[in-house]
Amino acid sequence: MELGLKGRVALVTGASKGIGKATAISFAREGAHLVLLARTASDLEAVARKVAAEHDVRVLPIATDITEAGAVRQAVDTVRNHPDFGRVHVLVNNAGSAIRRQDRQLLWEDDDWRADLEIKMIGYLRVIRDFLPLMPRDGSGRIVNVTGAAGISTWSPALTHGLNNAALNHGTGYLAQDLAAEKITVNAVIPGLIATEWRQYWADNAGSNAGISREAFLEKFCREKGIISGRWAQAEEVADVIVFLASDRASYINGAKIMVDGGIHVNAR
């Protein structure tokens, strides 16, 4: 299937690891040029070097903290003024964080709540607002918000992840309506349990705490959680859905919330 992404520019936030890194690689396979954002310059540059070495695309890594308004504006200027870039056809909002602590989030200080909400709920809006002037109005503009299953069911203790993801699942509809006249589609991808680096560490830890292997722990976790596919997903299985939504083939998908969760939602509790 020809996706029509060759030569377009895709911006991915949180591109140095996990789902964002896999998404950058999937776009590069389709011939899209890349703008990559994350905070840690060395990690981001390593991904940029790998992608540029393996694919015939241009890659622009910009170390940026999306919770910092000034840093995001600076990233916009860097893309706008770069002779090989100048615009962004596809914006993938993906930057996020693992659960910062395992304690009861209801009892956290205001600043801890705010720090988590700044990354996704506010950070995603900030990135959209600031990069919007660089997006085309010819029907090729695409925004994909990576949210998460904590926004459709409870994944205790991840209260702030639940707040972020539920807000962004719902907000995606508002954004789609807002940008429809500008021919920019906005969709959400809702991952479930994904085998990113931090999740692998989590599974190994949880398994060893329970005195069982990673595989045995995951089998039990999936059963208890109602993940009917009975396994976690590889990051590429999420990335490919994001790339499809960004493509010409997805031109009539707008305001959708696409679950990539092995069927957790049929058992949402």
Ligand SMILES: NC(=O)c1ccc[n+]([C@@H]2O[C@H](COP(=O)([O-])OP(=O)(O)OC[C@H]3O[C@@H](n4cnc5c(N)ncnc54)[C@H](OP(=O)(O)O)[C@@H]3O)[C@@H](O)[C@H]2O)c1
């Ligand atoms: N993995 C899962 O099982 C799962 C499930 C459901 C939803 N999700 C969602 O999917 C998205 C990606 O998750 P992941 O597991 O792939 O995450 P990850 O492996 O922890 O990677 C997070 C990425 O975001 C960047 N980042 C974090 N804070 C940032 C900030 N303030 N500004 C800019 N970049 C920032 C990180 O780099 P730096 O630290 O260098 O900035 C990194 O590149 C997140 O939104 C997450 O909530 C993941």
